[in-house]
Amino acid sequence: MKLKKLIIGTVLGLSLNLGLSNHIIAKEVELDKVIAIVNSGVILESEVNSIINRVKSRAKAESQTLPSDKALYNQAIDRLINQSLLMQMAERMGLKISDGQLDQTLMTMAKEQNGTVADLRKTIEESGDNYQAYREEIRTEMTTQQVLRGNVDRRIYVGxxxxxxxxxxxxxxxxxxxxxxxxxxxxxxxxxxxxxxxxxxxxxxxxxxxxxxxxxxxxxxxxxxxxxxxxxxxxxxxxxxxxxxxxxxxxxxxxxxxxxxxxxxxxxxxxxxxxxxxxxxxxVVETVEVRSRHILIKPSIIVSEEKARSMLAGFAKDLRDGNANFAELAKEHSEDPGSALKGGEYDWTDPTTYVPAFKNTLLALKKDELSEPFRTQFGWHIVQLLEKRVADKTDxxxxxxxxxxxxxxxxxxxxxxxxxxxxxxxxxxxxxxxx
Incomplete structure (x- = not known):
């Protein structure tokens, strides 16, 4: 408690001393006042104003009337207090959202708006907001949601x-x-x-x-x-x-x-x-399901990318010419342990559970058709569509x-x-x- 009071006294005392010695500098300090103390953290006036301005901009764009500035001010402080508590907990947990995770989220957001990240950035900047500040706000939102999810999930059991x-x-x-x-x-x-x-x-x-x-x-x-x-x-x-x-x-x-x-x-x-x-x-819910089989070759120090691709191209040619048996090739050469012993076969599966390149290649095939070699993050594949059906998944x-x-x-x-x-x-x- 004494430490918290000391922080407040230091901030306010600095503002007072600067005000006595230099009016201009004091004025700059006062532009970003401490509004609230939340445990060991502080909420600044600029943060409150940022939320209020965003709400006002959104309301203006949607031709929506708003209540008094005091009501907005109180709501903004309340939100920032809750956010501060969650961010402090994230720090104690060592939880951080990487730039890669943030970029992926922004790409998804842009895609949902039928645009690119560049389009999203342009929209943000045209509205008068700073794009880097917007990125950090999204990072904060992702962090608080993960903290919330992690702590609340453990309290929930559905039998x-x-x-x-x-x-x-x-x-x-x-x-x-x-x-x-x-x-x-x-x-x-x-x-x-x-x-x-x-x-x-x-x-x-x-x-x-x-x-x-x-x-x-x-x-x-x-x-x-x-x-x-x-x-x-x-x-x-x-x-x-x-x-x-x-x-x-x-x-x-x-x-x-x-x-x-x-x-x-x-x-x-x-x-x-x-x-x-x-x-x-x-x-009613209906889902397309497929039954398929594949052979996977993983590039390595011994097997180059080109060697893996050419091996599968040779297998595909032999299979089309009737000179090889798919199940035997899969058992001997496929490096997918989950399917190799079954002759490369996957049972009825919703194709959306596969990685995009595998799913897209599979859905483009006709019954019994064999693909050309293609690459996923797992390696090089050939895949054959055995059957396709529409399943009633309502229950x-x-x-x-x-x-x-x-x-x-x-x-x-x-x-x-x-x-x-x-x-x-x-x-x-x-x-x-x-x-």
Whole structure:
């Protein structure tokens, strides 16, 4: 505690001394004030302003109205406190996101927008943001998500009986194919709340519902009033099946219509207000499966790249001419231990589980057709497509979906609980008055 106070005193004392000796220098120091102390870390005013400016820019682009600067300011500080706690934990864990991992994520993000990383960079810079700063923000987001996942996952167990029970319920329920796009506002209650505090929070929640029923914009009110983890995103929780929602929401959402406001719903965290923004259905799941066989030759000090390729080209020619047996060649020469003893055969498999080069080559073949030699990260291959079928994976998909629903439900509940626990255990002090 003394160390934390010393840090504050040093920062503020430096600002004061510089102000007495040189007004211009003091002014520069004050431009990036310490807003809060979080354990051994600090939150700076520039970080708060960065979040506020980004939210404002996004709102302007989407023609969305925003609440007061004070509401945005408080939400930004709250987010940075939670982020700081997670980043401090990442440092203790030795968790770091490499440049390679970051670049791969940015490539994926750009691809999802039908562009390249260069296009993404251009878009960021045209919006007035610094691309390198944007990269580091993505790195921070990846780091905090890994910390969160690592600590919350260990608190979650989904048993086979739970899955079976949920599947039975899903079969009995009407509308189990429906998914809901939810908006969420939390009017929180302090951990040591008095009866007066609870009554005050309830009154605030009732006012929020009244405003929503009068047609006020949900996202704006969420940003201004919500204490939930998605407040700065306008309280958008995304698409969820009723079995995937937190129990409190699921029970209240059953049978409700699109656009309906639900709440206030009381939990230990406070009063929840939920809006059912959209509802959609789901369809039967079908998957292409293939049965194939292949021969793998790995280049080495003894076998060059060209030698590996030419060996397979010779095997392919002999097989097409009817002068060789595929299974015998695979058992004698293939360096894939998982399939060599089976004559190179793979049983029915979803081809998307293979590496891209193998998958793409296989799917381009006709039944019984043999490929030319091709390279993957494992070495050189030839592959033959034996059979292809469309498999009904609805039952498997339902089971996987049931598992995912139970996991997501528990993850949301445990994630919120865990973050609240570490927040309550942390030393947090606001250095600058919020007003």
């Amino acid at each position: 086979l009986q739970e899955i079976d029970n949920l599947l039975k319920i899903m079969e009995q329920q009407q509308g189990t194919s429906e998914e809901y796009n939810l908006g969420h506002i939390l009017v929180d209650i302090p951990a040591d709340a008095t009866a007066e505090d609870i009554a005050s929070s309830k009154e605030r929640a009732d006012k929020v519902i009244k405003m929503l029923n009068e047609g006020k914009e949900f996202k704006r009110i969420a940003i201004a009033s919500s204490g939930g983890p998605k407040a700065l995103e306008g309280g958008q929780m995304g698409w969820m099946n009723i079995n995937e929602m937190p129990t409190l929401f699921a029970e209240a959402a059953k049978g409700k219509k699109q656009g309906q406001i639900i709440g206030p719903l009381r939990s230990g965290a406070g009063f929840h207000i939920v809006k059912i923004q959209e509802i959609r259905g789901r369809q 498997l998909a339902k089971r996987n979906r049931a598992h995912q629903m139970l996991y997501n439900k528990k993850y949301k509940e445990e994630s919120f609980a865990w973050q609240r626990e570490i927040r309550e255990q942390a030393y947090v002090e606001l250095v600058v008055d919020e007003n």
